[in-house]
Amino acid sequence: MKFALYLGCTVPVRNQNYEMSARKICKYFGIELVDIPDFTCCGFPIKSVNQDTALAMSARNLALAEKQGLNIMTLCTACTGTLVEANHLLKHNEQKREEINKILKEENLEYNGTIEVKHFARILYEDIGIKKIKENIKKPLSMLKFAGHPGCHFYKPSEAFAPFDNPENPHSYDELLEATGAKALHYEEEELCCGGAILGVRQDIAYNMAKKKLESVKKVNADALILICPFCDVMYEQNQKAIEKEFEIELKVPVLYYSQILGLALGMDEKELGIKMNRIKPKEMLEKLNNKELNV
Amino acid sequence: MKEVVEMKDLDSNFKNQVMSEPNGQNITKCFSCGTCTASCPVREIDEIFNPRKIIHMVLLGMKETVLKSEFVWLCSTCYACFERCPQDVRITELMNAIKNVAVKEGFIHPAFTAQAELIYNNGRLYDVDDFINKKRNKAELPQIENKPAAIKKIFSKTGLNSLVEGGKA
Numbered sequence: 001m002k003f004a005l006y007l008g009c010t011v012p013v014r015n016q017n018y019e020m021s022a023r024k025i026c027k028y029f030g031i032e033l034v035d036i037p038d039f040t041c042c043g044f045p046i047k048s049v050n051q052d053t054a055l056a057m058s059a060r061n062l063a064l065a066e067k068q069g070l071n072i073m074t075l076c077t078a079c080t081g082t083l084v085e086a087n088h089l090l091k092h093n094e095q096k097r098e099e100i101n102k103i104l105k106e107e108n109l110e111y112n113g114t115i116e117v118k119h120f121a122r123i124l125y126e127d128i129g130i131k132k133i134k135e136n137i138k139k140p141l142s143m144l145k146f147a148g149h150p151g152c153h154f155y156k157p158s159e160a161f162a163p164f165d166n167p168e169n170p171h172s173y174d175e176l177l178e179a180t181g182a183k184a185l186h187y188e189e190e191e192l193c194c195g196g197a198i199l200g201v202r203q204d205i206a207y208n209m210a211k212k213k214l215e216s217v218k219k220v221n222a223d224a225l226i227l228i229c230p231f232c233d234v235m236y237e238q239n240q241k242a243i244e245k246e247f248e249i250e251l252k253v254p255v256l257y258y259s260q261i262l263g264l265a266l267g268m269d270e271k272e273l274g275i276k277m278n279r280i281k282p283k284e285m286l287e288k289l290n291n292k293e294l295n296v
Numbered sequence: 297m298k299e300v301v302e303m304k305d306l307d308s309n310f311k312n313q314v315m316s317e318p319n320g321q322n323i324t325k326c327f328s329c330g331t332c333t334a335s336c337p338v339r340e341i342d343e344i345f346n347p348r349k350i351i352h353m354v355l356l357g358m359k360e361t362v363l364k365s366e367f368v369w370l371c372s373t374c375y376a377c378f379e380r381c382p383q384d385v386r387i388t389e390l391m392n393a394i395k396n397v398a399v400k401e402g403f404i405h406p407a408f409t410a411q412a413e414l415i416y417n418n419g420r421l422y423d424v425d426d427f428i429n430k431k432r433n434k435a436e437l438p439q440i441e442n443k444p445a446a447i448k449k450i451f452s453k454t455g456l457n458s459l460v461e462g463g464k465a
Binding site for chain 2: 010016039045053198200201
């Protein structure tokens with residue numbers, strides 16, 4: 001199994017712990033990753049400014065992977081939504097594809113609509129499979145309870161992702177969480193968006209959205225909030241202290257990436273999963289995990 | 297004081313402008329059921345963002361009020377309304393169509409100009425410097441570099457370069 005690894009903007013600069021751990025997981029399961037240094041921004045921030053420019057930006061990345069005959073693996077959920085949606089449109093609308101290819105021609109690129117785009121976690125779910133993940137678990141996280149948040153663009157807009165999960169009643173991400181042996185919790189604000197896209201427009205609204213989710217996660221006593229999107233991480237982890245200050249509340253909700261907890265369950269050590277780089281230290285969670293080992 | 301809508305302030309062509317942008321076409325299918333507004337997590341925090349109201353304002357032709365507003369920039373793109381809309385108005389994308397008109401009319405929100413400039417100058421939302429690559433090196437991750445050339449070509453083809461001319465390009 002081989003994919004072009006699409007890093008996007010936020011992962012390689014602000015979330016190296018995610019990138020490190022995701023690469024380790026891929027290596028473990030024999031997924032070969034090809035880095036394409038010419039990849040640029042997926043186009044997400046430009047959709048608000050000019051949709052055709054954003055579409056051309058997406059198409060350019062798709063064309064670069066297609067040129068090498070590779071499907072794309074994404075790490076960022078927002079990049080996933082943008083590239084999947086662009087791919088869906090370019091595959092089904094020949095006129096639009098021709099129009100966009102005229103823009104790409106400048107760089108001698110062309111997109112023919114022959115590749116697929118999948119999030120890292122979807123690849124684990126569909127191409128590796130829950131069964132195989134479970135068979136490989138060496139240290140089941142059975143003493144831990146997690147709140148999951150894959151991010152809105154993991155399966156929305158569903159018309160572009162089909163056939164995949166039902167966004168009104170999703171189950172894929174919970175199954176991935178539980179494959180580690182942990183319990184996936186249900187909580188009141190499970191569906192709530194992180195607010196990241198409007199952080200630069202109205203920080204107060206974005207903070208309020210993130211606060212609601214974090215409080216809801218805290219209420220069900222989750223050991224951690226588990227993400228697969230670097231911009232959700234910007235909201236829930238990197239801004240968590242600022243949110244505590246703003247609202248004069250205590251949250252202290254550890255936030256980890258799915259690749260990190262899966263790595264722990266596969267028997268990898270904390271160092272190679274970049275857990276030291278997490279900003280809200282998952283101290284209690286790791287203690288629970290390590291205590292159990294001592295008792296065995 | 298009530299903000300009463302006056303006929304003389306309306307621009308009946310506004311909806312056509314929105315409809316000529318990608319994903320703007322379905323706006324006239326809206327029957328104002330309010331599923332979007334009821335589903336919206338932003339509206340739950342601040343009623344200033346109300347998708348049903350925005351759609352109705354466009355259909356009425358309240359061009360200046362909509363394009364000059366801050367609320368038009370407040371969609372968090374969660375797609376809850378997009379999924380649930382019974383009339384396939386494609387609201388999340390329709391919001392992009394309305395914002396695209398705002399940009400063309402010179403009403404871009406500064407946060408989006410800033411993002412566009414970063415992408416134009418670096419190829420990404422961030423300027424990759426030595427510090428970042430040192431950190432990546434320590435984490436045994438491959439080096440990355442800024443890639444502005446391709447983005448500049450795309451921006452100049454679509455005319456977006458004029459928006460970011462003030463940048464260091």
